[in-house]
Amino acid sequence: MKIVVYGLGIIGASLCMALTRAGHTVYGKNRSRAPVAYALERRMIAGEAQTYAGADAVFLALPPDVTARELDEGKFDEGTVVCDICGVKACLETLVYAKPRVYRYVGLHPMAGKETSGIRSADARLFEGANLVITPCARTDAEALSCVRTLAREMGFGRIVECSAEEHDRKIALTSQLAHIVSNAYAKSEQAQACAGFTGGSFQDMTRIAGVDERMWTQLYRANRENLLGELDGLIARLGEYREALARDDGEVLSALLREGREAAAGFLQKK
């Protein structure tokens, strides 16, 4: 297949590498020139794409705002399979189906990444064994969906889940969005700066993803506001319960709260 990937950050460039490795002819497109040169040098791509003309499939690996603009205004050929990889899905689906489109849209969210970004962090194996969420709806073209499933398997994804954009957004509010806020907020404790030598794996885990790109995450959060507010309120309320038990020095309640969390975790820690 001839595939165009627009956006050569960590995800886009890793898509290029994985798709090239799978035998496809991949063209890269990027607003700034340096990542294209980098990708060409390292044979991540077969060439630079100026347009989407002739592409069987296009992957938009861009921030939500640019993705929305491309989905709305991009010059795609009739029938081209167009995928985005944004962390929010319902608002983009609504945008796509607000008008007739010549292209065939399939929304994706690869659950993969690193705490670093940019093309230098790209990795042909980034998606190996990773979860992939695909968000088809009644209007999704069956053949386009089937094509995306095949490409996903070729790239080595592990579990591939298909669900509605709404279900995706609800779940991702907990599994990804809230986690990044907590990590970011955790890192701001005044003590954090002077904790070298006092940390084990738990502090590293809590703060690993604190260094978010605020421009992109602000967009993602605002696009999933209601779901994220629900999770954030839930967590703040639960933390308040431990706080109250501790303030009252109530060992029994504190222990019960911790037991509940241990039991909840036992229900999913073996899954992925």
Added chain:
Amino acid sequence: MKIVVYGLGIIGASLCMALTRAGHTVYGKNRSRAPVAYALERRMIAGEAQTYAGADAVFLALPPDVTARELDEGKFDEGTVVCDICGVKACLETLVYAKPRVYRYVGLHPMAGKETSGIRSADARLFEGANLVITPCARTDAEALSCVRTLAREMGFGRIVECSAEEHDRKIALTSQLAHIVSNAYAKSEQAQACAGFTGGSFQDMTRIAGVDERMWTQLYRANRENLLGELDGLIARLGEYREALARDDGEVLSALLREGREAAAGFLQKK
């Protein structure tokens, strides 16, 4: 050296293995018999200890309450170096120095562990490269401290920090105690049970340590109540800031909050 380790859970048994590997003669002691048999079979220990008689050094690898009782009532020989490995230090130091003791106390906190517990999770390399906090005070015997430093290096610890018990307790409230509460509370979201396939590394990181032993952690939390309350209040207040910005759909404030967290994290993410 002849060393007795009381408490053959993951930390105690890993101490046995690391100290045996370093050439010491290690005897194990445990309330229940099965871990002793397991440790003998796998040559983690040279034998079972009934008492502390003749020991050059003793490691108490026990929950805080049992540690306190042993430090207060244990029958140690004159001059024996006695270390505990509890996650709180000031209350134990106070207890030890409340009376004259024949033994020489050195408080330790190895920043190592796994999300599993018990002797079957023990590992001779658990401490390799890990941080170790030692909490000497004016009354600590210099030779005992020096002996502990040597043993720590033999066991492969990475960075060894010495500070007061108070400083330890203050910092650990953030780096360990708060992390376990957050993880425990995070796991309780109603959605967590049905998130298989929707998770990437961030959800796993947030919930990895959710399965705490509530009996032990309740003790640790109550013994460090003021410090932990401070950190918990701080985090709840910070999360509330993101919540308010999101509720107002204020992208500018949200972005500024995220940038602050990214910058804070940049200050320590390269350290350990």
